[in-house]
Amino acid sequence: MHIKLCKRDGGARARDRPACTACHGAAMTGVSPAVPGLLGLPRDYLVGQLGAWQTGLRQAFAPDCMAHVAKRLAPADVAAVSSWLAAQPLPADAHPAPPTREPLPLKCGLSPQRSGGAR
Numbered sequence: 001m002h003i004k005l006c007k008r009d010g011g012a013r014a015r016d017r018p019a020c021t022a023c024h025g026a027a028m029t030g031v032s033p034a035v036p037g038l039l040g041l042p043r044d045y046l047v048g049q050l051g052a053w054q055t056g057l058r059q060a061f062a063p064d065c066m067a068h069v070a071k072r073l074a075p076a077d078v079a080a081v082s083s084w085l086a087a088q089p090l091p092a093d094a095h096p097a098p099p100t101r102e103p104l105p106l107k108c109g110l111s112p113q114r115s116g117g118a119r
Contacts, residue, residue, distance in 0.1 A: 006038075006081060017072040018105035020081070023065070028085070030096035037096060043086035050078045061109030068106055 006020035006028065020028055023035055030037035038046070052058035053070035060066055073081070 006084065017069050020085075022105045023108070025097040027091050027093075027097070028088070029091065029094050032096045032099050035096070037094070038085050039088050040090045040094065041086060043082045046082035046085055047078055050082065054078075063107045063109050065104065065106040065108035 020038060023031070024038050025031045025035070028038045049058060050070045050073060053064075053067045054073070056067070058067075070078075
């Protein structure tokens with residue numbers, strides 16, 4: 001389950017939640033200039049950040065796409081995704097992917113160039 005949540009075709013469309021790779025890049029090392037990488041972060045940090053988005057303690061520029069995603073994760077999903085991401089090795093080239101004009105799957109306030117889809 002956790003691997004499917006992060007991989008390209010693993011977003012749960014029924015829950016309105018894209019896969020991690022849809023925004024954080026195919027290697028999940030982020031996308032320049034503003035989408036952070038997910039690999040190399042401790043499990044507890046990831047759990048804490050997702051929980052902070054779920055409760056509204058953490059916010060990003062509107063529209064807050066990460067809050068949208070986090071609020072659709074069940075507690076078991078947060079634990080599984082965080083554990084899986086923390087266990088993944090960093091690729092040899094851990095730099096963020098270069099910017100792209102391809103829109104994000106959700107409207108997201110983090111970058112005007114990649115402002116996202118129709119939501």
